[in-house]
Amino acid sequence: MDKILEGVRNLKKILKVEQIQKFYGNKDNLTKAIDDISFDVEEGEFIGIMGASGSGKTTLLNCISTIDTVSAGHIYLENQDITEIKEDDIAQFRRKNLGFIFQDFNLLDTLTIEENIALILTINQVPEKEIDTRILEIAKKLGIEEILNKYPYQVSGGQKQRCAACRAIVNNPKIILADEPTGSLDSKSARQLLEIMEDMNQNMKATILMVTHDPVSASYCNKILFLKDGKIFNKIQKGEKTRKDFYHEILDVLALLGGEQNDVR
Amino acid sequence: MLGKLSFRNAKRQAKDYVIYFITIVIAVALLFSFNSIAVSNDIAELSSSMKDFSQVIFGINLLIIFVMAWLINYTMRFMLEKRSKEFGTYEILGIEKKDISKMFTIENLIIGILAFLVGTAFGCLVYQVFTSIIMNIFEQPYQIAIEFNWKAVQTTALCFFVMFVLVLLNSRRKIKKTKVHDLLYADKQNENNRIQNAKGNMVLFVISIVLFLTGVFVLNLDYVDVDKMDGKETMIAIAMFITGVYLFYRSISSFIVKRYLENKTRKYQKNHLFLYRNLTSKINTMSTTLGTIAMLFAFIMIGGNVALLMNGMLNNEIAMGYPFEIMVSSLDGDFSKYKEYIGKNANVIDLYEYRTYNIPKVSVDKALQDTTFEDRFDDEWDTAICLKDYNRLREMLGYETVSLKEDEVIVQCMKSAEKHFVDYRKENHKIEIMGKEMTIKEIRGEHLAQLGFNGYMYCIVVPDELLGEIEKADFKIEKPFYDDCYKLVAQTEETTGEAFYDGLSEYLIYDEMEQIAVIDGEEQQYTMNIALGNVRTKGNRTAQVKSFYTMISFLAFYVALIFVMATATILAIQQLSDSEKYKYRYELLKKLGMEERVIRQTILKQLLFYFCLPMFIPVLISIPAVLIVGQIFTVAVTVEEIWKNMAVVIGIFVLVYGIYFVATDVQFERNVNEGK
Numbered sequence: 001m002d003k004i005l006e007g008v009r010n011l012k013k014i015l016k017v018e019q020i021q022k023f024y025g026n027k028d029n030l031t032k033a034i035d036d037i038s039f040d041v042e043e044g045e046f047i048g049i050m051g052a053s054g055s056g057k058t059t060l061l062n063c064i065s066t067i068d069t070v071s072a073g074h075i076y077l078e079n080q081d082i083t084e085i086k087e088d089d090i091a092q093f094r095r096k097n098l099g100f101i102f103q104d105f106n107l108l109d110t111l112t113i114e115e116n117i118a119l120i121l122t123i124n125q126v127p128e129k130e131i132d133t134r135i136l137e138i139a140k141k142l143g144i145e146e147i148l149n150k151y152p153y154q155v156s157g158g159q160k161q162r163c164a165a166c167r168a169i170v171n172n173p174k175i176i177l178a179d180e181p182t183g184s185l186d187s188k189s190a191r192q193l194l195e196i197m198e199d200m201n202q203n204m205k206a207t208i209l210m211v212t213h214d215p216v217s218a219s220y221c222n223k224i225l226f227l228k229d230g231k232i233f234n235k236i237q238k239g240e241k242t243r244k245d246f247y248h249e250i251l252d253v254l255a256l257l258g259g260e261q262n263d264v265r
Numbered sequence: 266m267l268g269k270l271s272f273r274n275a276k277r278q279a280k281d282y283v284i285y286f287i288t289i290v291i292a293v294a295l296l297f298s299f300n301s302i303a304v305s306n307d308i309a310e311l312s313s314s315m316k317d318f319s320q321v322i323f324g325i326n327l328l329i330i331f332v333m334a335w336l337i338n339y340t341m342r343f344m345l346e347k348r349s350k351e352f353g354t355y356e357i358l359g360i361e362k363k364d365i366s367k368m369f370t371i372e373n374l375i376i377g378i379l380a381f382l383v384g385t386a387f388g389c390l391v392y393q394v395f396t397s398i399i400m401n402i403f404e405q406p407y408q409i410a411i412e413f414n415w416k417a418v419q420t421t422a423l424c425f426f427v428m429f430v431l432v433l434l435n436s437r438r439k440i441k442k443t444k445v446h447d448l449l450y451a452d453k454q455n456e457n458n459r460i461q462n463a464k465g466n467m468v469l470f471v472i473s474i475v476l477f478l479t480g481v482f483v484l485n486l487d488y489v490d491v492d493k494m495d496g497k498e499t500m501i502a503i504a505m506f507i508t509g510v511y512l513f514y515r516s517i518s519s520f521i522v523k524r525y526l527e528n529k530t531r532k533y534q535k536n537h538l539f540l541y542r543n544l545t546s547k548i549n550t551m552s553t554t555l556g557t558i559a560m561l562f563a564f565i566m567i568g569g570n571v572a573l574l575m576n577g578m579l580n581n582e583i584a585m586g587y588p589f590e591i592m593v594s595s596l597d598g599d600f601s602k603y604k605e606y607i608g609k610n611a612n613v614i615d616l617y618e619y620r621t622y623n624i625p626k627v628s629v630d631k632a633l634q635d636t637t638f639e640d641r642f643d644d645e646w647d648t649a650i651c652l653k654d655y656n657r658l659r660e661m662l663g664y665e666t667v668s669l670k671e672d673e674v675i676v677q678c679m680k681s682a683e684k685h686f687v688d689y690r691k692e693n694h695k696i697e698i699m700g701k702e703m704t705i706k707e708i709r710g711e712h713l714a715q716l717g718f719n720g721y722m723y724c725i726v727v728p729d730e731l732l733g734e735i736e737k738a739d740f741k742i743e744k745p746f747y748d749d750c751y752k753l754v755a756q757t758e759e760t761t762g763e764a765f766y767d768g769l770s771e772y773l774i775y776d777e778m779e780q781i782a783v784i785d786g787e788e789q790q791y792t793m794n795i796a797l798g799n800v801r802t803k804g805n806r807t808a809q810v811k812s813f814y815t816m817i818s819f820l821a822f823y824v825a826l827i828f829v830m831a832t833a834t835i836l837a838i839q840q841l842s843d844s845e846k847y848k849y850r851y852e853l854l855k856k857l858g859m860e861e862r863v864i865r866q867t868i869l870k871q872l873l874f875y876f877c878l879p880m881f882i883p884v885l886i887s888i889p890a891v892l893i894v895g896q897i898f899t900v901a902v903t904v905e906e907i908w909k910n911m912a913v914v915i916g917i918f919v920l921v922y923g924i925y926f927v928a929t930d931v932q933f934e935r936n937v938n939e940g941k
Contacts, residue, residue: 067856088860091855091858091859091860091861092858092860093858094856094857094858095857095858095859096858098858100856100857106853106856108539108542108850108853110542110543110545110546110850111538111539111542115532115538115542118532118533118538119538119539119854119857120857120858121533122533122534122535122536122537122538122539123536123854123857123858123859124858126533128529128530128531128532128533128534129530131529131533132529
């Protein structure tokens, strides 16, 4: 497996996680949510992070997204150490470099779909005239241009999540962080969303890091890290395999990993 | 066990109860201090009419109880909403609704009693402040002493008890009625995002603006000619304003959408998008509340202004009408009894006797044509005074003396009418008196009792040479209030009191006079007992005016304070109860990368907009309305004073409002940042 990794290392590394640790509690009662994790994400990769609940995957995502801080170690996004960013500059860093997709959509119901997407652009002070064209361009690709003028409560969950995906990519972030994006969707909507994310990854060259515990969702990734008790338990690569084969490979690892068999029944 | 639980809960939730607690404390403090004033002997003894003041306060307290009960009910509902999840959990755990509502009641009783105690203590302080202000107005020495008036405590306790029981019964009923599901998911309920008929609303918006403008116009109609005022137009104007206000707040969100959100360039500027969407969705769901609040504000502003104007008018009336401490007039010039009484009961600095003269009306009164002083027009007579007496009066009051050539006169008028005469004189220098053409040398507006004592509105100062002819003619009019031309004025060392006035008035001579009045379309003759002369003392008038002043201004401020408090509380609670919802929105902004500094600014802007919105229209309406209604008072109050009053009223208003605003902003930010 290391050989395969060696082969793609000539690609540009966009995210470099180096020996990070995250502890909770005090000296007497220490919980290691993340215990010495290191990995790289290359530009244009669609990487999945899997693991049982409590394995540290959300903590890891939060550390990368600067919502949480690490106890030790470094995270580099394009050579910038994000663990060293000053408190005052974090917000700016986040809006310039990161795109988010959350499990529960996080759309504002007072804004239309279009305005929800525009929000991130106005926060980034994109010139007003550009905003419209940029939204329309992305919305067309994601198939939501029909519903742009509707309010979130007027559209389905799948459409809401596509809107959220649109918001995540419209700002051309260096990396999109997705936290259980299919968690609130039915299987059909989930598949649609995953196809869109695959499209974003392949055709719009978006780098995506997705946390999920759903093997179907994970099978859309081209690389998966398995976490257990705050450590990397395993890494698998899709390579030239079909999605179906990759899916079965994921199930095998999960069986080894234990704890999530119920999902795989 | 349940008692313990509820006590612990009350303690733990103290922070959430802050606004609720403050509201009750202020309510109790105001109730208590005003009740104390109402029953205070010190104050009742100040002046005869202060007793009525006490009566009125008791009456107004009734009104206040209702407003307060409504307010406390509102805050209680807010608390109920805030703790809905907790109660829902209790219910799921199997605690009976009866017990939950009992717990809520006990908890509120604890807080209520605590607030009552604090409020009463605070009210003691407020009472001291109010009393010393009143004593100051009456120029009485007052020593601050902690006195506890049991009667006031009882009355306040009774009011409070009635209020509280009403509210508690209501919320118990509410708890019993709600279902577990509603309790558990109360905070998930969303703004009612009505998709509105935007075009229809724009029409309503335009209509509301038209209503405001025409309302001002219609209101003005009633005041153009004060004599013909019948209040009809005023009522129509008020109806127009009320309709306009409600339409305005119903349609304003559509206007904002049109103005800021349909134009994409404007929409995507800065934080417009987030801000205006927050605002419009909120306005949509509570347009009626906003309208009502705006009505209350308009009421407070106009009422407060009119109260201040009345007070200004009364003070000016004293300055204009009572420049001398003692002023007596009579038909025959025999002042011996008066002088004896004055000599015995006051320390006279200066005393002077003189006379004025009736002369046929001169053309100078045309200056007042088409002004608010026009009612002077029916009269056929003017008053003249000779230069020698005029100068003596001026000396008594510390003004410099003046001189006249033999064909010159001075028009001495009330300060508030001076402008009209000066304008008139620019074009008309000459007047005819007793068939002689005279030049108006100047117009003078010092306070020389041109309020029915030395002429009404104005008098003509003639050179001593002209006096001979006037004296020869010796016009007698034989109507009441015309022929008491002999005058006595005096200045004393100390101000005289009500008793002095009563004593001096004993020497007035009364006479029966035949009068004709039109009753039911028929002319009827009746006799009237009329004083042949007049006694005025500055001290007595001041006492009367001051008790009136105290009454009006205190009641106006009492009611206004409570209304402002009520409305500000509602706005504060509205925003705070929504802060859960906003917390989610602002947290998302933070995740998307908005700086905290910008978020703080946005919160401030949002609250500022929200607090200013219901103030905007009342201020806009009340300025022209007060200027128009103020015309009634221009006999005694200048326009500059009206503006000054307005600034004072708006200033006080903004101050109280501002306190609530700051408290809301601080609490709101804390709520949004909670759990971070």
